[in-house]
Amino acid sequence: MKNKTWVFLLIIALTAVLTACGGGESESAEESEETDELKILEVEFEVPETAEVNETVELKAIVTYGEEDVTDADDVTFEIWEQGNEDDSTKIEATNNSDGTYTAETSFEQDGIYEMYAHTNARELHTMPKKSITVGEGASSEAASGTDKAENHANEQDEEAEGFGMNFMEPEDVIIETDTELTVHLQNEGIPLEKAQVRYEIWNDEVSDKHEWTDAEESVPGEYTAAHQFTEVGTYTVQIHVENDEGLHEHEEYPVEVMK
Structure with a gap:
């Protein structure tokens, strides 16, 4: 009976050790993934x-x-x-x-x-x-x-472009380190332009040479939004890049003032 008890306790101990090791590997993998995601x-x-x-x-x-x-x-x-x-x-x-x-x-x-x-x-x-x-x-x-x-x-x-139109909703009262919604409305011949690939390129030459890129999502037909956090006070340039599968490639720049 004593032998059976010791075997049972040994099995429990081994299970605990293996679980702890597995958890450590999982956490390490997650940390590695997070590190990769942070690379720019x-x-x-x-x-x-x-x-x-x-x-x-x-x-x-x-x-x-x-x-x-x-x-x-x-x-x-x-x-x-x-x-x-x-x-x-x-x-x-x-x-x-x-x-x-x-x-x-x-x-x-x-x-x-x-x-x-x-x-x-x-x-x-x-x-x-x-x-x-x-x-x-x-x-x-x-x-x-x-x-x-x-x-x-x-x-x-x-003016001669095939009816393409871009209307950027310039954000007001932009505060540093706070999510700012960037929204642009796209049209083609008066009709919302759907299924385009839209990216926001954002930079401030007085702060850094770095250009940040944010992919926008089409929330409703022709409306593309993304969230971005500005880290410093100043005037940023937001350049909107628009492409689609039919060969469209347009871009326009807009200034955005950022406050504390």
Whole structure:
């Protein structure tokens, strides 16, 4: 009888130990998943603020994923255009230096203000920080005139677009570290545009080079919403990217003021 009692107690003890071990493995797995979820693809985009005409300029993207240097990004491409003339941009593929940095060299043939994106694809994520550089004396009166013409042309193109319309409901009284609802209404020829892929790209160059991306959900036909928390006081830029399976690709920028 005593032997049976000891065997019974031993079985209970082993069961408790195995349960504790299993629970520890489960908790470790959950912690690992949470750690993976917290990782963010970040790109520090380094560009000189000024340059002379025909001076060689280095463009550098430093890519990280969490604490890890990304040495195997799928693609890093620099897109460059003269301010006000984004439709006439030039793209330069970056060189992978195998240490988390991606570089390219370029030069500018005339005075002006030039803007550029560092398009970065890695870890199944995409980010595109934006920078600008003033070359020589900056924008001349002729260039400014060209900018006005480019803007007018862009406006004409918008008017001629196939009835596409974007109405961003600019949030009011935005407070830091509080969920802010971002909502945009999309139409095509006066009809709500359904089943589009809508993403909010959010950044504040005075706070960080980091661009955050938030996917929106279609709550009702043509209405796309997402929640976002702003971490610092200041003026943020919210760029809305819209695509669909029929080849539509539109984007517009809006300022958002954030308070304490």
